[in-house]
Amino acid sequence: MKTPLYYVHKQLKAKFTNFAGWIMPLQYSSIVEEVRAVREEAGVFDISHMGRILIQDPEGKLQFFTTNNLNKLSVGRVQYNLLPNERGGVKDDITVYMLSEGEFFLCVNAANRKKVVKWLSPHLKLRDVSENFVQIALQGPKSEEILSKFFPVSEIKYYRFKVFDGTIISRTGYTGEDGFEIYAPPEKGKELFSELIKLAKPCGLGARDVLRIEAGLPLYGNEISEEITPIEANLERFVD
Numbered sequence: 001m002k003t004p005l006y007y008v009h010k011q012l013k014a015k016f017t018n019f020a021g022w023i024m025p026l027q028y029s030s031i032v033e034e035v036r037a038v039r040e041e042a043g044v045f046d047i048s049h050m051g052r053i054l055i056q057d058p059e060g061k062l063q064f065f066t067t068n069n070l071n072k073l074s075v076g077r078v079q080y081n082l083l084p085n086e087r088g089g090v091k092d093d094i095t096v097y098m099l100s101e102g103e104f105f106l107c108v109n110a111a112n113r114k115k116v117v118k119w120l121s122p123h124l125k126l127r128d129v130s131e132n133f134v135q136i137a138l139q140g141p142k143s144e145e146i147l148s149k150f151f152p153v154s155e156i157k158y159y160r161f162k163v164f165d166g167t168i169i170s171r172t173g174y175t176g177e178d179g180f181e182i183y184a185p186p187e188k189g190k191e192l193f194s195e196l197i198k199l200a201k202p203c204g205l206g207a208r209d210v211l212r213i214e215a216g217l218p219l220y221g222n223e224i225s226e227e228i229t230p231i232e233a234n235l236e237r238f239v240d
Contacts (some may be wrong), residue, residue, distance in 0.1 A: 003048035004134050004186045005193055012202055020111035022049040025204040028088055034207035038175055042140035043203035044196045051106075051113030052137055052183065056125040058102035065120060066096070067230055069240040073098045078159045078170050082200060082230055082238055083116065089226040090233070092116050093218065095172060105168065107135075107181075109220045134189025138196060139179030139203075139211075146199045147180055150192065156180070176215025 001022050009016070014025035025046065027034060037043045055062060063070045067082040075098050083091040092112040096104040108116045117128050138147055147153050151164050153171075161170035165183055173179035184192055209219070218224045224233045231239070 001049075003046055004190060005046045005048060007044065008190070008193060008197075009202075012197070014202075014204060017205060020049065021204060022042075022110060024049055025202070027204040027206045028202045031206040031210060033206075034201060034203040036211050037201035038140045038177055038203060038207065038211055040141070042138060042142040042146055042179075042200035043175075043207065044193065044200040045053060045137040045139070045203050045208055046135075046193065047137050047208075048133070048135045048189075049110040050130075051108040051110060051116065052129070052133055052135070053102045053106040053108060053113075053117065053120075054127045054129045055106060055120070056102065061124055062096075062104060062120075065123070067239045069153075070104075070125075072098065072240075075100055076160055076162065078161055079174055080159075080238055081234065082224075083119065083231070087224055088229045089198045090118060090220070090224045090230060091226065093220055093224055093235075095170075097168065097170065099163075100204060105183075107183075114218065129166070129178075132185065133183045134186050136182040136189060136193055136196065137173055137175075137179060137208075138182065138200060139167070139173045139175040139177050139235065140160070140200070143177075143179045143200070146196065149199070150195065151174060153180060174215075174217055175211035176217070 009025045014028050017026040079096045081096050085091050093109045156171045158171050168183040170181050172181045
């Protein structure tokens, strides 16, 4: 599968890799250069391969499927969470956005998207809206300065989000640096990515992996899986 930004990556002469069935940019220049850009200035990533699920949950049933306490969420906040299986292993690690009372937006791992939908759909009213968005991560110490040229993001605090005319922007990331994750309608997302690569270095999955390891962040299938519990993965702080 290809993301809506695939042909932009081709024009940038990206080196590609297959990840969870997606043809994704591994690197554009060198992984070391891309890592350094994120640590010192800013880098931009296409992460549209991730899954996105919209849940209507007025009865609060989603709480029964997560390890973290969703009752601590309020509108405009994001929460890192885990979906445990029957044995205490991890079906997926996710981020949960509270759009309104009883309405949640989930970002799930690409490889687990269908599994999560199958797991939750018998119990919750949900829609897989993955194809409705381009997902971009802008990461690094200059990310706020850059993104502020397009959206008023300076007031978005860590693990909070705002919605701008259908585009969700959260102050979250997977690099250990300050940054934002952007969920935009496909055409808007293409336009924004084309503008962002003029101001920040395009980065691939190779740099993203190095950055998340340096930051001590888990990758599903490596540090967490159906056979590894949150306690074994040193994620007990997300069991509440």
